[in-house]
Amino acid sequence: MTDVAGERRVLSLFEQMLVITDDERETWLRQRTGDDAKLRDRLLQLLAAERTIAIRTGAAFDRVAPAAVPKRIGAYRIGDAIGSGGMGTVYLAERSIDDFEHRVAIKLIKPGLFSDALTERFQRERQLLARLNHPHIARLYDGGMLDDGTPYFVMEFVEGSKLVDWVDDHRPHLERRLDLFQQIAEAVRYAHQHLIIHRDLTPANVLVTNDGQAKLIDFGIARSPAGDTDGPGPSAKPDRIATPGYGAPEQLEQAPASTLADIYSLGKILEFLVGRDGNPELDAIVQKAANIDPGARYDGVASLLADIKRYFRAQPVEAFSGRRRYALKKFANRQKFAVTAAIVGALALVAGFAAMLTGFQEARLAQSVAEKQLAETQSMADFLMFDVYDELSRVPGTTASRLLIAENAQTYLNDIAARDSRPSVQLRAGRGLYRLAQVTGGFAPGNAGELRQGLDYLGQSAALFQPLLESRPSDDMRLAAARTEIALMRSKGASYVDIAAAIHHGERALEILGSVQKPSAAVIAAEAEAYRHLGDFLACCSTEPERGIRLLKGGYAKVKAAPAAFVGDPRVRRAKNDLLNLNAGVAILTGGYEDGIPLFRQALAAQSALVDETGQPEDFDLQAVIASNLARTLLHIGRPKEAEKVIAPVHRQALQAVRADPLDNRLQRHLATISLAHAWIAAERGDVPAAQAHLGEGLDYARRADGPGGIESLPSLSYAHHLQEASEAQWALRQTQAACATMREALQMYRDYAETLSLPMTSQRYRVARMEQRLVSCPA
Numbered sequence: 001m002t003d004v005a006g007e008r009r010v011l012s013l014f015e016q017m018l019v020i021t022d023d024e025r026e027t028w029l030r031q032r033t034g035d036d037a038k039l040r041d042r043l044l045q046l047l048a049a050e051r052t053i054a055i056r057t058g059a060a061f062d063r064v065a066p067a068a069v070p071k072r073i074g075a076y077r078i079g080d081a082i083g084s085g086g087m088g089t090v091y092l093a094e095r096s097i098d099d100f101e102h103r104v105a106i107k108l109i110k111p112g113l114f115s116d117a118l119t120e121r122f123q124r125e126r127q128l129l130a131r132l133n134h135p136h137i138a139r140l141y142d143g144g145m146l147d148d149g150t151p152y153f154v155m156e157f158v159e160g161s162k163l164v165d166w167v168d169d170h171r172p173h174l175e176r177r178l179d180l181f182q183q184i185a186e187a188v189r190y191a192h193q194h195l196i197i198h199r200d201l202t203p204a205n206v207l208v209t210n211d212g213q214a215k216l217i218d219f220g221i222a223r224s225p226a227g228d229t230d231g232p233g234p235s236a237k238p239d240r241i242a243t244p245g246y247g248a249p250e251q252l253e254q255a256p257a258s259t260l261a262d263i264y265s266l267g268k269i270l271e272f273l274v275g276r277d278g279n280p281e282l283d284a285i286v287q288k289a290a291n292i293d294p295g296a297r298y299d300g301v302a303s304l305l306a307d308i309k310r311y312f313r314a315q316p317v318e319a320f321s322g323r324r325r326y327a328l329k330k331f332a333n334r335q336k337f338a339v340t341a342a343i344v345g346a347l348a349l350v351a352g353f354a355a356m357l358t359g360f361q362e363a364r365l366a367q368s369v370a371e372k373q374l375a376e377t378q379s380m381a382d383f384l385m386f387d388v389y390d391e392l393s394r395v396p397g398t399t400a401s402r403l404l405i406a407e408n409a410q411t412y413l414n415d416i417a418a419r420d421s422r423p424s425v426q427l428r429a430g431r432g433l434y435r436l437a438q439v440t441g442g443f444a445p446g447n448a449g450e451l452r453q454g455l456d457y458l459g460q461s462a463a464l465f466q467p468l469l470e471s472r473p474s475d476d477m478r479l480a481a482a483r484t485e486i487a488l489m490r491s492k493g494a495s496y497v498d499i500a501a502a503i504h505h506g507e508r509a510l511e512i513l514g515s516v517q518k519p520s521a522a523v524i525a526a527e528a529e530a531y532r533h534l535g536d537f538l539a540c541c542s543t544e545p546e547r548g549i550r551l552l553k554g555g556y557a558k559v560k561a562a563p564a565a566f567v568g569d570p571r572v573r574r575a576k577n578d579l580l581n582l583n584a585g586v587a588i589l590t591g592g593y594e595d596g597i598p599l600f601r602q603a604l605a606a607q608s609a610l611v612d613e614t615g616q617p618e619d620f621d622l623q624a625v626i627a628s629n630l631a632r633t634l635l636h637i638g639r640p641k642e643a644e645k646v647i648a649p650v651h652r653q654a655l656q657a658v659r660a661d662p663l664d665n666r667l668q669r670h671l672a673t674i675s676l677a678h679a680w681i682a683a684e685r686g687d688v689p690a691a692q693a694h695l696g697e698g699l700d701y702a703r704r705a706d707g708p709g710g711i712e713s714l715p716s717l718s719y720a721h722h723l724q725e726a727s728e729a730q731w732a733l734r735q736t737q738a739a740c741a742t743m744r745e746a747l748q749m750y751r752d753y754a755e756t757l758s759l760p761m762t763s764q765r766y767r768v769a770r771m772e773q774r775l776v777s778c779p780a
Contacts, residue, residue, distance in 0.1 A: 461484045549590070577607040675695075679691045706722070
């Protein structure tokens with residue numbers, strides 16, 4: 001696929017070159033292209049094509065002198081020129097009779113451009129074009145001929161910008177670009193249904209309104225698939241109108257027009273919009289649409305749109321058909337939908353078993369029958385909560401499905417635990433509550449963001465485990481109980497609601513894990529996680545920061561020295577990378593930003609390798625955290641180019657992940673952090689449009705994930721952090737007034753929080769102090 005920025009530059013230079021005289025062209029080319037031989041050759045190629053077949057482009061100025069501009073056409077007073085291209089010049093016009101005000105765009109076709117046959121067809125088809133009524137097509141109201149024979153069109157005036165400018169100004173993310181492309185394609189499909197072929201689909205012939213809607217223009221050169229005659233047949237004359245780089249090869253060869261020519265142009269517009277995104281599925285769609293062989297393209301716009309929709313649904317796209325491994329992978333990624341359907345059926349079975357059990361009990365049937373039914377219900381609930389849930393946890397985008405499983409299966413696990421006091425039954429109920437807490441509102445990947453409800457479930461889980469640990473503990477019981485304590489520590493500490501309680505839960509987790517009889521990868525990973533979070537909370541938010549630093553260093557040394565049998569386990573590797581990430585923060589705290597960079601890089605490389613191997617959401621989750629930390633550290637020491645290389649690929653992955661699972665609260669938090677860091681990077685690099693786009697995106701996801709309110713009637717510190725990060729980007733953009741307002745809002749949230757609880761030392765040192773220093777420069 002072509003480079004988008006490069007192709008835009010080519011088209012822009014080509015437009016300029018067409019008004020350069022032959023005598024001046026060589027000097028002009030040398031000045032504009034320098035040593036770039038590929039750019040020079042591309043421009044000369046387009047020029048040769050333009051001369052050979054008398055191409056007229058909506059994006060390039062024609063050298064035919066325009067006719068004298070009349071002061072009015074019909075009821076419209078002609079105003080300023082608002083656009084010019086190969087076909088002619090477009091003027092803003094206003095209706096000037098009666099008390100009816102109406103603005104339109106009137107396009108005057110350049111004299112000499114239309115042959116007699118084309119003029120005759122123009123008169124015949126303008127009424128057909130005027131009947132096109134679609135939200136993404138600029139209306140053609142009327143048309144006619146001036147007294148001197150100049151053709152004109154009266155069109156809908158669209159307030160907005162050209163597609164090229166809109167992309168440059170807004171730097172929209174991939175999903176938004178594809179949404180706009182679908183609008184364009186739907187407009188073309190509608191035209192084809194009304195027997196109209198556009199024949200010159202290019203970015204220059206697409207406008208984007210101020211509210212972000214696509215409007216296709218220049219249907220004035222469109223034609224029926226029947227050609228220039230009154231009906232279809234071999235007498236149809238060849239096309240002589242197309243834009244270099246977007247016109248189909250058969251148009252350049254002067255073959256008759258067909259809807260497949262528009263399919264080709266749509267493929268090139270899609271290529272312009274998505275560029276080198278590194279996405280093989282979109283590459284395949286572009287290549288199929290813009291195939292040089294018309295017979296190898298999509299057979300219609302509907303087929304092209306269907307493939308785009310398959311891409312959004314994570315289904316195999318038609319352009320990749322026949323690639324068995326790819327299809328199997330896509331099928332696996334779609335299992336969440338099939339599993340959800342299976343869950344409904346399985347839950348119905350569970351409900352059936354429970355109903356049967358109740359009926360049997362009410363009928364006072366034999367005890368053995370009731371016990372059998374209880375065992376079957378237990379088996380089904382176990383299957384849903386532990387087998388199906390575990391499989392879904394490995395698939396991105398399954399938060400809703402896992403929440404459905406956990407809520408329903410736990411109902412039966414709780415009911416069974418109330419009837420059966422055996423430790424194995426109680427263990428399953430406690431583990432189920434832990435999982436339900438994680439997907440409801442824990443700090444694990446794939447949660448719905450209901451922290452208060454998640455804490456309640458964790459409290460119930462801990463209450464179940466406590467008597468079991470005192471009476472009949474096993475290693476499985478100890479590990480399950482320790483995980484619940486770790487989750488309680490994270491939930492209470494990471495929200496800064498109760499640091500003292502969080503520290504207590506962390507110490508309790510290490511105590512429980514210390515009594516495990518037989519080591520395992522799961523136990524080592526859980527112990528490392530306990531060291532990581534306990535050390536973090538002690539270091540940032542307690543009166544014992546030195547103890548926290550010792551725990552972080554000691555935990556890393558311990559997991560690094562894990563037995564060879566466990567060191568390669570993904571859970572152990574993940575825990576090790578997370579501790580290294582925290583130790584990079586310690587290096588910054590005790591030394592400086594430069595001291596943390598090597599450790600962050602080491603952690604990111606190791607975690608990225610793990611992501612490539614497992615592809616699991618929790619591994620990407622940690623990768624995103626480390627990448628954000630490294631990028632912000634590089635920014636603090638003035639290295640935005642390096643920061644861009646770190647954050648850009650993670651940003652793309654995060655957007656795709658959120659699109660696949662919009663319910664995942666933790667993903668939204670990550671995307672907010674990543675987008676705001678990317679905004680700051682873009683601002684430091686002087687890329688204002690990208691910075692603005694990332695800034696808006698980051699604040700949007702921050703509001704979705706946290707909003708200004710927290711829990712326990714306290715402000716959300718996570719949201720305050722995001723505001724502080726947004727202010728960095730605004731400050732770098734020299735948007736002083738906006739930055740000052742954002743900083744004041746964040747500081748007020750920090751102060752409101754500090755009235756009830758102690759503000760973490762790291763927040764005070766790296767966020768509050770920085771903003772207070774800057775506010776000195778802010779206007780009162």
